[in-house]
Amino acid sequence: MAFVTLKDVAQQAGVSAAAVSQILHDKGRFSNETRQLVLKTVEEMGYVPDQRARSMRSSATKTVGLLVPDLRNAYFAELVSPMEEGLYAHGFSTLIGTSAETVKRQDAFIKNLLGQRIDGAIVVPQGSDSPGVKSLIARDLPLVFVDRRVQGIESVPFVVSDPYTGIREAMEELVALGHRRIGYIAHSSLESYSVNEREVAFRTAAPELLHGDTGIVVDCGSTYESRCHTVDYLLECGVTAIICAYSPDAITIIGLLHDRGIELGTQMSLISFDDIAPFRLMTPKISVISQQAEQMGRQGVDLLLEAMQSGVHQGGSTIHVPTVYLSRGSVARVVVSAQ
Template identity: 65%
Template sequence: MAFVTIRDIAQEAGVSVTAVSQILHDKGRFSQQTRELVRQTAERLGYVPDQRARAMRSAATQTVGLLVPDLRNPYFADMVSSMEEELYRRGFTTLIGSYGERVDRQDAFLRSLLGQRIDGAIVVPQGGLSQGLQLLIERKLPLVFVDRLVPGAENVPFVVSDPKPGLEEALERLAGLGHRAIGFVSHSALGSFSVNERAKAFSAAIRERIPGGTGVVVDCNSTVESRSSALERLNNAGVTAIICAYSPDAITMLGLLQERGIAIGDAVSLISFDDIEAFRLMVPQVSVISQQADAMGRLGVEMLIRRIASGTEVAAHTHYVPTVLHMRGSCGVAVV
């Protein structure tokens, strides 16, 4: 044995690595018997304090947990893939989970993750401060939230997309094409912080960028019926252009419009959030407000690795990644 690490002591004494580390630093609550066992084992093996730093490095698992709402949503598949690539490049293995936008599955994964050997976690959370998220925070696991903020968890670093720049550019371009009445499709049932932020940003931006224009906000959920009814309401309100906050809604609505023979980019213009491959493959190609999933993913990794190094007591920061508009064939001159 070249040098003795706390892992060696833990193995020899049959106690956990955490227990050894805490006892040697006079921390934690252990019986006198356990403390003596660890100290005697450390002495017997010839453990010396100046190896502490090296021992702590080698005790790191170099593994990170990564949880996203839904891998069938290409936006998250993209984000997860770029995070995994970046983590691999930096020597980490990634354990991914997804939870079908269901809080019970999210919390089951998080509880299970805490039983694994990981150094930290990056989470795209659902809804509020659930039991599973609370557990992660209480255990002081290095943690970063991406894409969606959790109210009440402001001490966790957070990477979020800023919907404003992309939305403002979209409204300016639509105004330039003669659009005055713009529809916005929100999806409040998702309980997603970032999707809700987009609706707020839309209402503010339309006042600024299309003075005297009309913004019509409708809400839908994940059923075809609800999306069809939202389209109907926008049509009745006389909008000539639609912005979707959540890309799965846009995909269904484009299908519904094509079924009804309504020409996209002509009779109606459409822009969706999320720069997913499907939107580039469709004819006409669909204009998007890109959240730059790759950039967000890489930034999330950067922040987590810093958090692992600095500990969870350091103040948390929120980082905004600006959205960017990609204008494509699904937008045309307004037909009034």
């Protein structure tokens, strides 16, 4: 069964349901031995109080949990939108939360979801060592991971983008336009398998397309200072083009280049992952490697609905959505300085 009830705990501990309730609320007069037995049973069985006081575990709530890293990131907002619309079309309400790119906050929201007696969940997982994610999997609920893989987990279906196609298309255009000093901005501190895979894709394509050159890879953090250092380092290295793995980095770096009097599309070419609305509104418009967020979102919903209907909640292969390079005004031919 997906959820453990208060009655299940009482039966396992050999006490009444009323006793379990009182002990959990630190009430009643019970021996220390009984209290410890009940608390140990609660922990071992993974009991989470039903916050809506619903006792019928088998009744469908028509509610699905959606968890993403950060709704302030336009990419995740665009990923959630088709998922919410797709679920609504099938009669499901959604509980949407964010992890703020931290395992602690992710696990807190997952605990809350389990207390809401959801029918299933679609999650953009944060990190590989998450007690919350492990607890969610252990519930045997319909569950789908979208956008990010988690190494070592094979029991949950994934819908992720394939970075190799878009990276290669982007670099092919840069090379055709005369770029030979290409910088790549990674972001390993996110602990995202998918974001790290983009770096692998760049390192794989660079030697072939740059005739043995590996490109210039720099690891960037989320702070303004880290992004400043990243820009200054790449400029010192003489790059003529930059590829950003993480769109929030790109947004800040565009501003930093402007502050340094460097014009995009003339003095510097720039490409970022994620086809978010701000990139389409800037001047010049920003070239992107699109993960096709809408397609990933729709496929995530389809997988979840299939699991709900079939009753098979574990297993499933990974669906790879190819990334697509969209060329815009931020990429141009290298300007050769007069000698």
